[in-house]
Amino acid sequence: MPIYLFWGEDDFAMGKAIAKLQDAVLDPNWLSFNTDKLTADTSETIIDGLNQAMTPPFGMGGRFVWLENTTVCQTCPEALLNELKRTLPAVPPTSTLLLTSRKKPDGRAKSTKLLQKHAEIREFALIPPWRTDDLIRNVQQVARDMNLKLTPRAVELLAESIGNNTRQLWSELEKLQLFGGNTSQPIDDRAVAQLTIANTQNSLQLATAIRDGKTDQAVGLVAELLNLNEPPLRIVATLIGQFRTWLLIRVMIESGERDDSAIAKFAELGNPKRLYFLRKELNAIAAPQLLQTLPILRDLELGLKRGANPAEFLPMKVVELCLVCQPAPRHSPARRR
Incomplete structure (x- = not known):
């Protein structure tokens, strides 16, 4: 699916996902020709982005159009809604259209329902600090993404000390990855305690x-x-x-x-x-x-x-x-x- 809607307050996690998506779409030698990033706070800018998404890419790779900080899922004038209805089903497979917003989409809005039909929607909300189980699962998921093995107690210690700070979690796991090297043994809580910076005042x-x-x-x-x-x-x-x-x-x-x-x-x-x-x-x-x-x-x-x-x-x-x-x-x- 070439259309995505990313929303939430976890800017770092969202940034990681955007970078991964760009790497999958763009050819490094044609970045400047095929990348468009627009602050999508007006109908005119959003329509410009839709028109760019309909444009074939130059050279190798695909075209990547990013409508940043869009309000289309909160307020969407009728003229813009009609343009979305006309364009979204016709976006070519050579283009990737990304819409991002910190605000949760309004499920009652017609524009949100339209995107639910045509786009892949991903949430990047910060995990509430008291949801320990979700924090633990987040540490486990990021560790898996980095091919890093941790003992259960090491995972718990990272969740307790770092909380929902995704940026710091990646930083500390990268540090542990260097420490672990090529060993097949999981990193334990003693290494975590010695090497990571804990947010002790939480x-x-x-x-x-x-x-x-x-x-x-x-x-x-x-x-x-x-x-x-x-x-x-x-x-x-x-x-x-x-x-x-x-x-x-x-x-x-x-x-x-x-x-x-x-x-x-x-x-x-x-x-x-x-x-x-x-x-x-x-x-x-x-x-x-x-x-x-x-x-x-x-x-x-x-x-x-x-x-x-x-x-x-x-x-x-x-x-x-x-x-x-x-x-x-x-x-x-x-x-x-």
């Missing part, structure tokens, strides 16, 4: 510090995350996702449910084996405490969206969350007289 660590009621550590992590230019709303989104997962698991455990598969399904976990570790993590906190965190997190999100200063508002709410999650004091037994 939002999941903040969630853990809050859950354990470690106020000083949590406030320190907030400051470091903000210094690293981590978007405040992204920090909050991670906290909401993590605390929601913990609450669902804790509710099921306290209700007497013992079937790990049932708990995992209720908490939307892809891997029931993770429950072994999650149970241990939740030993010191009860469901009512976790339930109290959600209104605070919603207030935090709403305040930031309304323009509150993250450097002041975020630490204040984190302290409030830590107080809610403080472990209940243990009373020592009374001494006998």
Whole structure:
């Protein structure tokens, strides 16, 4: 299929896919003749790109037309829609037409439905940091693409330390690939720990510090995350996702449910084996405490969206969350007289 729509916020992963597609289509000796890249924010530019896609390539290889940052799947005037209807079915096999956008296509739009019929659509969305299973699968997929063998624990360590930073994941795996050389043995977690740069200050660590009621550590992590230019709303989104997962698991455990598969399904976990570790993590906190965190997190999100200063508002709410999650004091037994 010579027509593609790539969308999502993972610019690095999308860039890799675009480069791979260009390599498959273009002849290196005829790049300047057969490559067209247009910022497709107007109907006129998109129509120009469609006309270029209908033009036969010069010399060897195919023609590659890239309509960058297109809004065609959000707003599409009738005249442009008619041009798409006329052109998309007729794009010759010697041309490849690529449309890219950071925004998710509007499934109700006629232009989106038309592209669903004639184009291959690929999503390049950033994986939410709390979806550990998806992060692990992403590490496994990129390692396979690089023909790199990793032990299961090495994969988990990379997912934990790098998160959804695709650019850094590729960089660290390239480093491990050089380290491994031509050996057939999989690279283990010790090599990963020694050779890779871990994003030690991440939002999941903040969630853990809050859950354990470690106020000083949590406030320190907030400051470091903000210094690293981590978007405040992204920090909050991670906290909401993590605390929601913990609450669902804790509710099921306290209700007497013992079937790990049932708990995992209720908490939307892809891997029931993770429950072994999650149970241990939740030993010191009860469901009512976790339930109290959600209104605070919603207030935090709403305040930031309304323009509150993250450097002041975020630490204040984190302290409030830590107080809610403080472990209940243990009373020592009374001494006998």
